[in-house]
Amino acid sequence: xxxxxxxxxxxxxxxxxxxxxxxxxxxxxxxxxxxxxxxxxxxxxxxxxxxxxxxxxxxxxxxxxxxxxxxxxxxxxxxxxxxxxxxxxxxxxxxxxxxxxxxxxxxxxxxxxxxxxxxxxxxxxxxxxxxxxxxxxxxxxxxxxxxxxxxxxxxxxxx
Numbered sequence: 689x690x691x692x693x694x695x696x697x698x699x700x701x702x703x704x705x706x707x708x709x710x711x712x713x714x715x716x717x718x719x720x721x722x723x724x725x726x727x728x729x730x731x732x733x734x735x736x737x738x739x740x741x742x743x744x745x746x747x748x749x750x751x752x753x754x755x756x757x758x759x760x761x762x763x764x765x766x767x768x769x770x771x772x773x774x775x776x777x778x779x780x781x782x783x784x785x786x787x788x789x790x791x792x793x794x795x796x797x798x799x800x801x802x803x804x805x806x807x808x809x810x811x812x813x814x815x816x817x818x819x820x821x822x823x824x825x826x827x828x829x830x831x832x833x834x835x836x837x838x839x840x841x842x843x844x845x846x847x
Contacts (some may be wrong), residue, residue: 734782
């Protein structure tokens with residue numbers, strides 16, 4: 689009887705651990721999404737930006753785009769995209785590894801999303817899952833300037 693009780697406690701504890709682990713993974717995914725990302729997704733690996741044919745890898749906070757005939761990964765967009773406002777452009781969520789290897793198919797599939805600007809962003813969402821975001825989210829562009837570069841820390845003036 690004692691062994692049955694111990695076994696039951698261990699099985700119950702493993703279920704609780706797995707449930708807690710799953711909840712933590714979801715929260716981490718939500719917390720990693722930039723404020724300019726589309727609202728409504730609890731899990732996202734990549735955003736595809738059809739207006740500029742660029743992928744954004746959420747876990748690494750990097751952009752994947754073509755330079756010449758090769759795909760490169762950078763932490764900022766190149767100057768040729770300085771006009772692009774990440775808050776306004778449409779983002780397609782893609783949850784698969786290396787989507788740029790199927791770039792022609794993805795371009796074709798999401799061509800109708802180019803020019804759309806009617807997508808709610810995480811920043812503007814009233815959903816509770818986004819209210820407890822980290823304040824040190826430095827990969828968020830400054831939407832007032834339409835800038836794609838990471839925000840710089842601003843010095844605090846003391847009186």
